[in-house]
Amino acid sequence: MPSQPQSDATAQSGHDTSADAAPSPAAKPVVGSALTIVLMATIALAMKGLLAKFVYATGMTVDGLLLLRFMIAMPFFWLGVYLFGKSRPGERKMKPVDIGWGALYGGLFFAAALFDFTAVSLIDVTVSRIVLFTFPAVVMILEVIHKRRLPPVRQVICFVITYVGLMLVLAPDGVGAVSDDLWVGAAWAFGSALTYALYLYFGQRMITVIGSMHFAALINTMAGICMIIYQLIMQRPLNLNVDGVLWTAAISMFCTVIPFFLLYEGIRRIGATQASLISLSGPAMTFFAAWMFLGEVLTIEQFFGFVVVTLGVASLKNKVTLSGLGRLLARPFASGGKP
Template sequence: MPKRSNYWLGALLVFGAAFGFALKGIFIKSAYQYGVGTISLLSLRFIFAAPFYIFTILRKRFKEEAHPKVSTSTWLKLFGVGFIGYYISAYFNLLGLNYITASLERILLFVYPTFVLILSAIIFKKKISPLQWLALGITYFGIFIAFLKNFDAHQQKDIWLGAFWVVLSGFTYAFYLISSDGLIAKLGTTRFTSWVILSAFVPTLIHCYTVNQLNILNFPIPVYTISLSIAVFSTVLPTFMLSEGIKRVGSGNASIIASIGPIFTIVLATTFLGETIWLEQIIGTVFVLIGVFLISWKGKK
């Protein structure tokens, strides 16, 4: 019985993390209405999130009597992975949301498991099974269906540009994921999560300084409220909830549970942003989720 309750707790944590990540696009689109730039918003997100991760690292350090020694090469790899996963990927994602709706962004971004599969085949020579090829086909067919209707929506300018940035964000995030396994084993989940996000903090601020000399203190009050919400509800809490959830249910099951994310975003975008959702987009989303489910289920063991 304790094992069953532990599993359900893990499933609940992953479910909550998926909801938190789904909120991110809603928050970002809301912030853009106040004229805040992409890199400024990303900087504010990290400024508000960083103290939580620094506190976590310090608390863990003082709590543990012995600390596993980490080599210089491991630290360098960690910072490189964080740079790609939480600076490059996050910036591309926010950039794409300038041009497309939050619901379409989430569908496009959810293609990252297919990139994980393809990159693993190229880099690690892992064979793609016939079922996985079928899953790839289903996923990309779903994206095509969901994407096609948006060309009739005149409110979305430069849709190709937005889609390009979001898909590129998914690709870089997939590269981050396949580079993380060995580091998580060496550092532990909580320590790894905190350090990779902090690794993106400095390059983000440097980027912001080159663009606007870190002029991020003169926005309307709602921008800071939304930025704090992104930091807490779509960064800090989901990352730790997902880590704890994976411990309890495994990465395969976590991927399947988290696939509810695009559905959350569609409902939230319709409710809070007034975005129009078409039948084609819902059908496309279903195909994407089926494809991602098959990929995640195949890798569950």
């Protein structure tokens, strides 16, 4: 496969220059609006696992949900490109080399989606979200490996804190008390975190080359093709039904098409590393929604683990203080929502 297309030096170091460097006063409104965009996407994506539970309650399978989700979302992604992608800054027509890299990243995204929805079918939404939430830590590890440099001591401490919290969530009463189903479900969720981190970290450069809208349409199309091939090989039951189709349509539009356009646009502006940090609010939103609509609850030990994971991930790029966490979440609103 030919080498991945790259933009200028700024694009090649996307998250380094845009996420880590101090923005100039003129750039603050752009950064603020980008963080708002990513936060809105995070809210929508946080509802995905919750709605999936309603789909499974109708009898539809994971394969049925995924296949239908990609098929419904695919034309709307390309409609968005046709209506809005031609005149947007940074958007360009795709070349053959883009198709090749899109197939690779689309395959990673398909794997992440398959692992994620399988995890949700096996364990509570809240627990699966907390495990998946470790993907920013994986993104940081990939950054260390990719740049061939040892991480700062503070980041090592944050990794340890994050996964100690994760073990508190999975095994509050000790490892021996964890059921096999929970371990299996958690393994699927972590597999999703790993593949999603790979796709997000390495795919961000392609966003700067072809634009966020073209990238979203291309990746989801390739993931949909992967799903079709997977289904033809596995030939598993889909169990399609009217109620399940309606819930899946909601997932496709409100938890896929709209948030993906928002997320990729945010990544185009501020990079994957910074964008992944905003996702720290996702598990909290999912926890609240799962408690309200599904009756899921965490034990005191699990809730403490949830807090530890959240602070650990937040501290990967920010010093370990609650005030720092508050400033991060407040940044999207600092510019008064100006575009």
